[in-house]
Amino acid sequence: AQSVTQPDIHITVSEGASLELRCNYSYGATPYLFWYVQSPGQGLQLLLKYFSGDTLVQGIKGFEAEFKRSQSSFNLRKPSVHWSDAAEYFCAVTGTYKYIFGTGTRLKVLA
Amino acid sequence: DSGVTQTPKHLITATGQRVTLRCSPRSGDLSVYWYQQSLDQGLQFLIQYYNGEERAKGNILERFSAQQFPDLHSELNLSSLELGDSALYFCASNGGGTYNEQFFGPGTRLTVL
Numbered sequence: 239a240q241s242v243t244q245p246d247i248h249i250t251v252s253e254g255a256s257l258e259l260r261c262n263y264s265y266g267a268t269p270y271l272f273w274y275v276q277s278p279g280q281g282l283q284l285l286l287k288y289f290s291g292d293t294l295v296q297g298i299k300g301f302e303a304e305f306k307r308s309q310s311s312f313n314l315r316k317p318s319v320h321w322s323d324a325a326e327y328f329c330a331v332t333g334t335y336k337y338i339f340g341t342g343t344r345l346k347v348l349a
Numbered sequence: 350d351s352g353v354t355q356t357p358k359h360l361i362t363a364t365g366q367r368v369t370l371r372c373s374p375r376s377g378d379l380s381v382y383w384y385q386q387s388l389d390q391g392l393q394f395l396i397q398y399y400n401g402e403e404r405a406k407g408n409i410l411e412r413f414s415a416q417q418f419p420d421l422h423s424e425l426n427l428s429s430l431e432l433g434d435s436a437l438y439f440c441a442s443n444g445g446g447t448y449n450e451q452f453f454g455p456g457t458r459l460t461v462l
Contacts, residue, residue: 255434256448270448272450279455280455281351281353281439281441281453281454281455281456282392282439282441282451283351284450284451287450289448295449332448336392336394336397336405336407337382337394337451338439339384339391339392339394340391341391341392342391342392
């Protein structure tokens with residue numbers, strides 16, 4: 239069955255520290271993978287996506303993600319977190335008509 | 350601003366009632382997706398429409414229905430409401446392919462008392 243797992247429900251980091259949010263997926267074919275961010279009271283906004291090619295993809299706001307087929311992972315990273323990055327982050331996979339979202343990781347940033 | 354609009358922003362109603370949520374997709378987008386976001390269930394895909402036709406169904410209850418009109422706006426109808434239907438309902442749109450980014454509206458917060 240298709241699924242997305244985000245094992246960390248909450249993550250707290252200090253401003254300026256590096257960040258890695260984990261995402262594991264289960265999908266029978268080549269997946270299309272996405273990371274979205276949801277700020278409080280807002281809808282979701284796309285950070286980056288992976289379809290094929292270079293396994294390291296760059297997104298907006300200084301985020302990047304690496305696709306590792308052998309590990310079925312698509313982890314999101316940022317070298318230096320800013321206070322404005324506090325939000326909820328969702329990993330998603332699709333390949334047909336349905337998007338499957340992970341349960342989200344809520345990021346808290348300490349000043 | 351994603352270009353997707355949803356009305357109303359907030360809705361408070363009682364159990365057993367029926368409500369209609371409205372979504373206007375981005376200009377030119379043919380596909381509309383509906384999602385339910387609740388604390389215990391996360392973000393759940395409900396249903397997708399493409400150019401007026403239902404294309405995919407997710408975890409949508411039989412008490413819920415949706416349609417997409419010729420002008421491409423969509424409505425999600427929720428009936429016989431239960432306390433557990435309280436959630437944020439999001440609409441998203443794109444050109445049609447799920448490999449394309451989805452643009453999300455700001456959501457409608459439904460509270461069932």
